[in-house]
Amino acid sequence: MSSHPDPYPDRRSHARAGRASGSRGHGGAVIRHLLSAAIAALALTAQPLAAQRPFYQVRGVVTDVELAPVPGVEVLIAGGSRTTTTDARGRFVLDSVPEGKVRLTVRRVGYLALHPTITVPQSPGDMLQIILLPFAQQLEPIQVDVPRRRGIFGVVGDTGYRALPGTTVELLGARRQVTTDSVGRFAFDDLKPDHFMLRVARPGYRTRLVGVDLTGAGREYSIFMHEERPGRAEWADTRPAIWALEDLSLRLAMEPKRNRMTRDELARYGTMALCDIPRIRALVRDQASVLIRGSDRMFGADLCAWSADQMDLIEWGGNACRVVGGVATRVLGNNCGPRGALRGRQQSGFVILWPRG
DSSP: OOOOOOSOTTHHHHHHHHHHHHHHHHHHHHHHHHHHHHHHHHHHHHHHHHHSOOEEEEEEEEEOTTOOBOTTOEEEETTSSOEEEOOTTSEEEEEEEESEEEEEEEEOTTBOOBOOEEEESOOTTOOEEEEOOBOOOOOOOEEEEETTOOEEEEEEEETTSOBOTTOEEEEETTTEEEEOOTTSEEEEESOOSEEEEEEEEOTTBOOEEEEEEEOSSEEEEEEEEOBOOTTOOOGGGSHHHHHHHHHHHHHHHHSOGGGEEEHHHHHTTTTOBGGGSHHHHHHHHTTOEEEETTTEEETTOOGGGSBGGGEEEEEEESOTTSSSSSHHHHHHTOOBOGGGOBOSSOOOOEEEEEEOO
């Protein structure tokens, strides 16, 4: 068989050269791809670092309602891990706080926890001022509806479940008062549905205030009394408290219900901040003055710092000169004229908070 010369003598060499060239081209593409991926990865890791918010220090001081420093108070970012504690002068420095709106938790045993929202960073030289309210942790009263009876009934005992006969029980809003019998029981019969406050007092024990929202059915309460701490006066036994409670009794009897929220109404909102409750939201917008228990004014108070489940009763109004009782007017410093008119440019709107306890 004769052989014919290949008309394309360089075909094989070209094929080999093409394969070699293709391998080099593919390898170059792989290297370029890897380099691009590495650069992209570096860019991705660098981007969050550049986009992170800056961090700052927050400085402040914690006092009680009499402006005395409170040491040993824990201050932390709500839901976070950064925390600090106030020193002997009530001062604190919280590090690594992110920029923007930050919600804090401020707490110590014996005081009502506070949850203020602050803006970070602070202005140069600013010091956050936080005022804590004394709060005696006590057993919550047990409440039971009594469908077949109309009124408020109950028993008073100590934390060891021993009856306390001879305890004074005053019904604010009805101007009625009784003393517990030999087994610690009390009764207020034939009451119409309304809002009331029970004041339970006995020498040697902390006075209790319990809000009552009486509907159609009667209410039965078990109220526990805690012994007083030696050397410490309780607010409810002070003269300003006596005046404030007398005013409260008048307001409960005479002021419209639309100007207050009771324990039962507040319980529906659980841990919601007071400023988020629809009926109270307008008060925050108007920057109403805040009174604690009708006798202590809280300057610069933030209603968002307290929650609904911390309160027994909340009252409010647009003009302290028209509210029943004169303690709120005196504390607010309003100059009242004839028929409840304000004189001059005075702060008029107010909120009265009655914490549980």
